[in-house]
Amino acid sequence: MATSSTDAPTAxxxxxxxxxxxxxxxxxxxxxxxxxxxxxxxxxxSGSGKTTLLRHLLGLEKATSGSVQxxxxxLTELDESGIYEVGKKIGVAFQxxxxxxxxxxxxxxMLPLVEHTRLDRETMEIMMRMKLEIVKLAGFxxxxxxxxxxxxxxxxxxxxxxxxxxxxxxADEPSxxxxxxxxxxxxxxxxxxxxxxxxxxxxxxxxLESAFNIADRITMLDQGNILTIGTVDDVxxxxxxxxxxxxxxxxxxxxxxxxxxxxxxxxxxxxx
Amino acid sequence: xxxxxxxxxxxxxxxxxVGRSTLRAVExxxxxxxxxxxxxxxxxxxRRRGQVVRPQPVFAEMMExxxxxxxxxxxxxxxxxxxxxxxxxxxxxxFGAETQVVVGVAFGMTREFAPLITGILIAGRSGSALAxxxxxxxxxxxxxxxxxxxxxxxxxxxxxxxxxxxxxxPALVVWADIVSLLGxxxxxxxxxxxxxxxxxDQTLELLSAGDLLHGLEKSLIFAxxxxxxxxxxxxxxxxxxxxVGRVTTNAVVHGITAIVLTDMIFAFATTRS
Numbered sequence: 041m042a043t044s045s046t047d048a049p050t051a052x053x054x055x056x057x058x059x060x061x062x063x064x065x066x067x068x069x070x071x072x073x074x075x076x077x078x079x080x081x082x083x084x085x086s087g088s089g090k091t092t093l094l095r096h097l098l099g100l101e102k103a104t105s106g107s108v109q110x111x112x113x114x115l116t117e118l119d120e121s122g123i124y125e126v127g128k129k130i131g132v133a134f135q136x137x138x139x140x141x142x143x144x145x146x147x148x149x150m151l152p153l154v155e156h157t158r159l160d161r162e163t164m165e166i167m168m169r170m171k172l173e174i175v176k177l178a179g180f181x182x183x184x185x186x187x188x189x190x191x192x193x194x195x196x197x198x199x200x201x202x203x204x205x206x207x208x209x210x211a212d213e214p215s216x217x218x219x220x221x222x223x224x225x226x227x228x229x230x231x232x233x234x235x236x237x238x239x240x241x242x243x244x245x246x247x248l249e250s251a252f253n254i255a256d257r258i259t260m261l262d263q264g265n266i267l268t269i270g271t272v273d274d275v276x277x278x279x280x281x282x283x284x285x286x287x288x289x290x291x292x293x294x295x296x297x298x299x300x301x302x303x304x305x306x307x308x309x310x311x312x
Numbered sequence: 313x314x315x316x317x318x319x320x321x322x323x324x325x326x327x328x329x330v331g332r333s334t335l336r337a338v339e340x341x342x343x344x345x346x347x348x349x350x351x352x353x354x355x356x357x358x359r360r361r362g363q364v365v366r367p368q369p370v371f372a373e374m375m376e377x378x379x380x381x382x383x384x385x386x387x388x389x390x391x392x393x394x395x396x397x398x399x400x401x402x403x404x405x406x407f408g409a410e411t412q413v414v415v416g417v418a419f420g421m422t423r424e425f426a427p428l429i430t431g432i433l434i435a436g437r438s439g440s441a442l443a444x445x446x447x448x449x450x451x452x453x454x455x456x457x458x459x460x461x462x463x464x465x466x467x468x469x470x471x472x473x474x475x476x477x478x479x480x481x482p483a484l485v486v487w488a489d490i491v492s493l494l495g496x497x498x499x500x501x502x503x504x505x506x507x508x509x510x511x512x513d514q515t516l517e518l519l520s521a522g523d524l525l526h527g528l529e530k531s532l533i534f535a536x537x538x539x540x541x542x543x544x545x546x547x548x549x550x551x552x553x554x555x556v557g558r559v560t561t562n563a564v565v566h567g568i569t570a571i572v573l574t575d576m577i578f579a580f581a582t583t584r585s
Contacts (some may be wrong), residue, residue, distance in 0.1 A: 123459070124363075
């Protein structure tokens with residue numbers, strides 16, 4: 041699976057990242073590096089700090105201490121306009137899709153082009169349709185987000201995330217809440233985007249199967265610490281007990297599996 | 313850092329609750345003021361910073377805030393105008409001065425009731441819609457999406473609403489002035505047998521540009537209040553759909569309260585001789 045070499049330039053460099061919410065320390069000195077052209081999957085259970093780490097990588101949170109470098113820019117030292125400049129070189133597919141409900145799918149995908157380029161409308165529409173074709177949503181540009189299924193919303197979010205041909209693409213829980221078939225098709229989409237457009241991709245997920253399908257390397261977080269970083273084989277063969285516990289999905293099924301969670305809720309309701 | 317919970321007596325807890333609410337209110341006012349400052353900054357500097365405020369969203373907001381509100385504003389303004397005429401004739405009839413109702417209606421509507429009722433209506437209609445939209449967008453990570461796309465949310469979301477409100481609320485007040493005075497005129501004509509053209513002549517003779525401006529100045533202040541309160545309440549959302557419902561209600565309550573208080577202060581400061 042791995043396509044990036046260890047001597048590829050660094051796209052993201054995190055050093056000793058510590059962050060607090062109020063009194064509580066959420067990340068306890070994270071160190072990680074993402075090389076250009078690789079797919080790095082950040083995974084961990086609920087409350088492990090993976091979403092917080094992602095928000096730091098996007099410049100949406102201020103760290104208590106430490107360093108986050110994205111494409112050579114130190115995010116912790118950038119002001120608002122600096123963050124916006126870096127924002128033009130990255131794409132983000134949010135967990136909820138975060139499509140603007142008042143805009144059609146096509147307008148959503150075109151928004152970064154409208155905001156950051158001086159292309160004429162026709163060119164922007166051509167680019168929008170190309171990206172929708174990549175995510176297999178050609179012909180859906182006139183629909184509103186409310187008319188799309190969960191999987192289609194995620195695909196449209198990917199189309200918007202890559203419309204500016206970003207250097208780095210971030211995806212937050214791309215498979216969450218989707219059935220296995222749609223989930224697998226999104227994994228293929230991520231791999232295609234890397235192969236076709238040569239992007240560096242960072243995926244945050246708690247889905248083991250998805251992670252193993254797409255990852256060049258995996259960063260496994262546990263309670264705000266890095267448990268392990270390595271290739272899929274490294275992680276699979278890790279002799280760390282906690283890593284094996286997470287791989288065996290004990291924690292995941294108990295807390296995060298939607299069916300198990302719903303079944304538990306129904307059960308509690310009956311008991312009450 | 314969350315402040316520690318107090319386990320003191322009931323009066324102490326009451327004082328603490330009042331203190332917390334006051335702090336929250338001051339925080340919201342500060343956020344609203346920052347929002348107005350930021351909006352002015354992006355409106356003026358947006359082009360230079362590569363974040364231009366586009367006319368299309370402003371027109372869309374003007375349509376939603378202004379044009380679509382015309383029927384309800386018309387209905388309420390006419391009703392209030394007629395009510396004022398009914399009460400005025402009833403009160404003045406005790407002194408045999410029914411024809412003086414034109415004075416009360418003309419000044420009352422243009423200086424007070426047209427801006428107040430329009431402001432309250434728009435706070436309930438558009439202020440709540442702004443809060444609901446901002447709340448939903450925050451929960452759906454749409455604000456985060458804007459930021460990581462390099463789009464300033466204030467410039468993209470707040471400025472079009474504020475500009476549209478600043479244009480349409482005074483325009484609606486002028487419309488409310490006209491239709492309420494006409495509604496009152498129709499009632500007065502029928503009740504007192506006054507010729508409609510005489511009523512119109514008397515009204516125009518009585519009113520000065522200052523009276524109209526008095527109402528319009530207030531409507532500009534109301535426009536800023538409705539927008540900033542709607543946005544500030546919407547941005548403070550916590551939780552899911554329930555949280556959106558809560559901030560929407562807050563926006564209406566806060567907006568109407570702010571409008572009524574401001575109206576009183578404005579009248580006190582500018583009308584007292």
